[in-house]
Amino acid sequence: MQFNITHYHIYIMDIIDLVHKQKSDFNELVHKRHSERFYFQKNKVNMDAKKLLDDYCSTLTLGPFGTKTIIASTDQYMGTFKVIQYEGDKTQCPYYYIGAIASNLANPLKIGLIDFGYNFEKLILFATQLGFGTCWLGGTYHTAEAENCLKLEKGIPHKIVCISPVGVCKKPSEYGFLQKILNKMLSGAHSRIPLHKIFFVNDFNNPLRPDHPPDALKIQYSIKAKQSALMAILDSFRWSPSASNSQSWRVLFMEKEKCFAFFTSSSSSFYKFIDIGIGMLHWEAAAIEYGMKGHWDIDNTLKWSTQYFKDLKIKLPSFCTYHFAWVME
Numbered sequence: 599m600q601f602n603i604t605h606y607h608i609y610i611m612d613i614i615d616l617v618h619k620q621k622s623d624f625n626e627l628v629h630k631r632h633s634e635r636f637y638f639q640k641n642k643v644n645m646d647a648k649k650l651l652d653d654y655c656s657t658l659t660l661g662p663f664g665t666k667t668i669i670a671s672t673d674q675y676m677g678t679f680k681v682i683q684y685e686g687d688k689t690q691c692p693y694y695y696i697g698a699i700a701s702n703l704a705n706p707l708k709i710g711l712i713d714f715g716y717n718f719e720k721l722i723l724f725a726t727q728l729g730f731g732t733c734w735l736g737g738t739y740h741t742a743e744a745e746n747c748l749k750l751e752k753g754i755p756h757k758i759v760c761i762s763p764v765g766v767c768k769k770p771s772e773y774g775f776l777q778k779i780l781n782k783m784l785s786g787a788h789s790r791i792p793l794h795k796i797f798f799v800n801d802f803n804n805p806l807r808p809d810h811p812p813d814a815l816k817i818q819y820s821i822k823a824k825q826s827a828l829m830a831i832l833d834s835f836r837w838s839p840s841a842s843n844s845q846s847w848r849v850l851f852m853e854k855e856k857c858f859a860f861f862t863s864s865s866s867s868f869y870k871f872i873d874i875g876i877g878m879l880h881w882e883a884a885a886i887e888y889g890m891k892g893h894w895d896i897d898n899t900l901k902w903s904t905q906y907f908k909d910l911k912i913k914l915p916s917f918c919t920y921h922f923a924w925v926m927e
């Protein structure tokens with residue numbers, strides 16, 4: 599089955615249009631986003647911007663694999679373990695956006711999680727461009743309260759996957775003493791593994807070198823970035839957030855097929871699917887922004903099976919799972 603990006607990229611275009619209106623580009627937006635854990639009082643939130651975000655969220659109903667996504671916002675405190683800090687009493691906590699997927703018997707949970715990662719990251723990036731701080735939270739929140747806030751009719755099968763605070767966050771220069779210490783402890787999260795450990799050509803022993811790309815990638819893209827367009831796409835993917843900053847995504851460019859195959863190399867049975875969904879969105883948005891025409895091939899049962907890679911004598915990294923491919927046009 600081939601997935602035509604025109605169904606979904608309309609909502610990616612909303613992000614890109616907003617970015618362009620503010621004289622920026624997608625790669626700059628990717629670098630603007632960090633997990634923000636220290637917030638000012640809720641009453642500093644610009645309600646016009648929040649309304650724009652709420653309207654945008656109402657469009658994020660389906661992911662590329664067809665799973666229904668449900669997003670609701672609340673002004674109640676949701677975090678646990680004081681991971682998210684704010685000034686004042688509980689009424690001044692940031693807003694929280696709660697994300698769930700409808701349980702769909704036709705699609706296994708892992709597919710739903712990829713769709714969720716893809717759609718919730720749209721919310722995160724749109725909020726970032728509106729000037730809000732956000733932080734993906736997969737574990738540190740009150741599930742029962744999140745469940746109440748979703749206000750779904752009883753009996754509708756669904757699963758809450760992650761939530762995020764949305765509010766006006768502090769700059770590092772505005773952190774208090776303890777916040778500076780906490781931030782230092784989290785400083786590992788501000789880094790990424792190098793490109794050559796993520797992107798490969800034809801097999802996993804051959805890193806992709808953007809300064810000497812294979813012929814199929816030597817294309818004149820419309821360059822809006824301050825770097826080469828290929829570099830901007832790879833970099834926009836590399837700076838995707840991932841749970842515990844695990845960065846388990848691996849991408850193999852297959853020269854003959856002119857496609858990028860996306861894998862994760864992780865034993866996690868939950869977060870790796872959300873993480874690759876987030877990466878999927880970064881890749882697609884960057885490909886649109888920098889002009890690498892293509893479409894998703896999301897059929898992982900036929901040609902792109904593990905056996906297929908074995909037949910090609912491609913040795914997969916440990917705990918490697920194939921997810922989908924971007925076929926260049």
Ligand SMILES: Cc1cc2nc3c(=O)[nH]c(=O)nc-3n(C[C@H](O)[C@H](O)[C@H](O)COP(=O)(O)O)c2cc1C
Nearest residue numbers: 632633734735736737738787839840841842843872
């Ligand atoms: C699916 C997912 C779940 C996450 N869950 C949590 C969480 O429960 N608590 C937390 O503090 N950060 C959480 N994070 C944030 C990651 O730790 C963070 O994205 C990563 O360290 C990279 O840092 P950055 O977002 O600043 O680039 C999560 C991120 C993702 C993608």
